[in-house]
Amino acid sequence: MTAGEVRVVPVRGLPEVRPGDVLADLIAGACGDDLADGDVVVVTQKVVSKAEGRLVAVDPDDPRSHKPVVEAEAVRVLRRRGELLITETAHGFVCANAGVDRSNVDDGWVALLPRDPDRSARRIRDGLRARTGRQVAVVVSDTFGRAWRRGVTDVALGVAGVAAVVDLRGTPDDRGRELAVTEVAVADELAAAADLVMGKASRVPVAIVRGVDAAWLREGSVQAEIVRPPAEDLFR
């Protein structure tokens, strides 16, 4: 690696994840000896939800059968357009259909978001340390739409061992003046970078981001650092 370079490496060979599986064991098995201290392991929400048993049975023959599940998971509906609901979840995430999703899940089931994705990330991080001896960080990622821009991108639902937001306020710019507001959501940028090697249907639910700025590797929380309280939000 050249100085300052970041590498994003897909982790292949993960088996199908089932409720009760210990994700850290599966990831450690798939990575082999490839994990290093300071790596950020990005894990997509779907396998986290499966391992945690966050699955609900629905009528496989009714394309609208997940709607009551969505209504139950949403604490607020911000907008409706046809079948699409833009919702706020109990975590405070604003996303389509409260994160309830039937893609890459067995017919007759839908997956819910993890109950506490920061905790999910910590559990995987701790398990990887116990299993491999490596001090890694973990990001649990999901695919969200945005206001104002078409297309979805991957963002962070939870983190462990890495900052969610890096505060560059007060850091001098090139000219030695203070930068006004530069709080960078690095957890979301890590999730987006990982998605570049994931491919939606190629069963690569895990990627390693290597070479991340060591200053970012502190304990972080998406819930505390990224989720914007409604009172502070100009668009709710």
Added chain:
Amino acid sequence: MTAGEVRVVPVRGLPEVRPGDVLADLIAGACGDDLADGDVVVVTQKVVSKAEGRLVAVDPDDPRSHKPVVEAEAVRVLRRRGELLITETAHGFVCANAGVDRSNVDDGWVALLPRDPDRSARRIRDGLRARTGRQVAVVVSDTFGRAWRRGVTDVALGVAGVAAVVDLRGTPDDRGRELAVTEVAVADELAAAADLVMGKASRVPVAIVRGVDAAWLREGSVQAEIVRPPAEDLFR
């Protein structure tokens, strides 16, 4: 590189950019022989705006002197909170202060967004091909805030030689069923990945993303693919 891996490499040694500079020449000079066919070169908006002379003089002693410039650049103000305006630009971007910014610009000046960032990207791409013989793609990036989530992330203002959005609708998921909506804004994910190696004040305004899926390397446009028309937008 291992199969499927993506590398993000900062480009150092770019000189201070001045109006009239040919960015492709400066980037080619800084990259040396390091560019390869299929590389995506991510260039931050600030150096593009400087090279294109998108600078406006303001009173350096008046912290509010950029306000009339912001008003002139905004076609619509969506929200106001104190000094912060959330605006729509002539391009259709929704961002703070119409993209008008005084960080990393000489005192007494502010930088505006490029007039047509897709065209800016094409010009850099064509120049790099002429100068190096390499067929690369270019993303012009900028730092935007978001609704609902704290922190800023880098997104794409313009692209050349790479898709802005990759449409995975109709691609079968793991279980062979059609995925409902998976239009991935890969240009925004490329911009976010590049930001991982660019610290805000370390004068790294260019990064190379190497190993990107070859299927994405077609002619693209942020304006046509990502900018969401107000009529289609649930949050304007």
